[in-house]
Amino acid sequence: MADQAITLGALLAAARERLKQARIPDAALDARLLVEHFTETTQADAIARPEQLIEAGRRDAVEKALEQRLEGKPVHRIIGRRAFYGLELTLSPETLEPRPDTEALVDLVLEYARRDNGDDRPWRLLDLGTGTGAVALALLSVLPNAQAVGVDVSADALATAASNADINGYGSRFTACRSDWFAGVEGRFDFIVSNPPYIRDGDWPGLSREVRAFDPRIALVAGPDGLDAYRAIAAGVALHLASGGMVAVEIGFDQKDMVSEVFAANGFDLADAVRDLAGHDRALIFRTKTAR
Numbered sequence: 001m002a003d004q005a006i007t008l009g010a011l012l013a014a015a016r017e018r019l020k021q022a023r024i025p026d027a028a029l030d031a032r033l034l035v036e037h038f039t040e041t042t043q044a045d046a047i048a049r050p051e052q053l054i055e056a057g058r059r060d061a062v063e064k065a066l067e068q069r070l071e072g073k074p075v076h077r078i079i080g081r082r083a084f085y086g087l088e089l090t091l092s093p094e095t096l097e098p099r100p101d102t103e104a105l106v107d108l109v110l111e112y113a114r115r116d117n118g119d120d121r122p123w124r125l126l127d128l129g130t131g132t133g134a135v136a137l138a139l140l141s142v143l144p145n146a147q148a149v150g151v152d153v154s155a156d157a158l159a160t161a162a163s164n165a166d167i168n169g170y171g172s173r174f175t176a177c178r179s180d181w182f183a184g185v186e187g188r189f190d191f192i193v194s195n196p197p198y199i200r201d202g203d204w205p206g207l208s209r210e211v212r213a214f215d216p217r218i219a220l221v222a223g224p225d226g227l228d229a230y231r232a233i234a235a236g237v238a239l240h241l242a243s244g245g246m247v248a249v250e251i252g253f254d255q256k257d258m259v260s261e262v263f264a265a266n267g268f269d270l271a272d273a274v275r276d277l278a279g280h281d282r283a284l285i286f287r288t289k290t291a292r
């Protein structure tokens with residue numbers, strides 16, 4: 001490659017065209033995210049100062065990133081981080097890339113936590129399968145006096161979650177706990193939340209190549225019917241839920257009835273369900289069954 005600078009506008013146009021030609025979905029968005037990240041520019045720079053010169057080293061970094069994208073690596077894996085609920089979260093090999101759909105789970109928990117002027121209460125939160133810390137940290141970002149314990153079976157994910165808590169300014173209110181679901185968890189919590197693995201074993205081969213190659217299988221797959229993690233979680237909730245507490249989970253689009261049955265069998269009533277932006281059932285919240 002010639003050792004010369006290129007303008008930001010030309011670099012962006014070339015990157016967009018390259019991904020488009022290769023039929024990469026969302027080519028324009030991916031090109032923009034990669035160029036912005038590796039040239040340390042913003043969308044505003046591209047609009048206001050497209051003539052600004054990008055030095056050869058940065059242009060080469062964009063070039064390498066485009067090659068990775070053309071080989072199928074997802075754009076946020078290349079960048080190494082992804083935005084979730086207004087937070088910037090670093091990814092690592094054993095963390096799932098947080099998905100926008102999971103914001104529905106956060107909103108559902110917040111709706112209940114903030115009832116009756118509850119915003120400022122010292123809520124105790126438990127996030128089972130915390131991954132990057134996405135759900136716990138999003139809740140901490142809105143509830144200023146809450147404390148969260150993030151549980152994961154993966155040491156790599158937990159280290160990433162703890163680092164994300166520090167980077168985003170919530171390190172003093174976040175505790176990482178390595179545990180197989182509740183096995184190593186102590187204490188009781190006002191809200192137990194989880195976005196657990198919920199894909200059926202048999203559906204794994206049909207997922208996109210990008211997901212299979214770059215998201216950890218253990219973060220996504222949960223037995224022949226996809227319900228193994230819900231069974232493990234529902235069985236342990238009663239021992240760790242504070243009086244009046246609630247448990248909320250993300251679900252697959254067709255799992256509302258099945259997951260409700262799993263929790264009902266363990267003594268919990270469905271209190272509410274919300275859909276994601278595509279209109280699919282996405283998050284459920286339960287409370288302890290009342291005596292009838």
Ligand SMILES: C[S@@+](CC[C@H](N)C(=O)[O-])C[C@H]1O[C@@H](n2cnc3c(N)ncnc32)[C@H](O)[C@@H]1O
Pocket residue numbers: 094095096097098099102128129130131132133134135151152153154157179180181195196197218219220
């Ligand atoms: C679907 S990911 C969710 C990650 C993150 N909470 C999010 O919403 O982006 C599920 C997480 O559960 C963790 N996990 C899987 N099996 C587990 C187990 N037995 N005990 C604790 N965590 C587990 C995985 O490592 C993964 O981080």
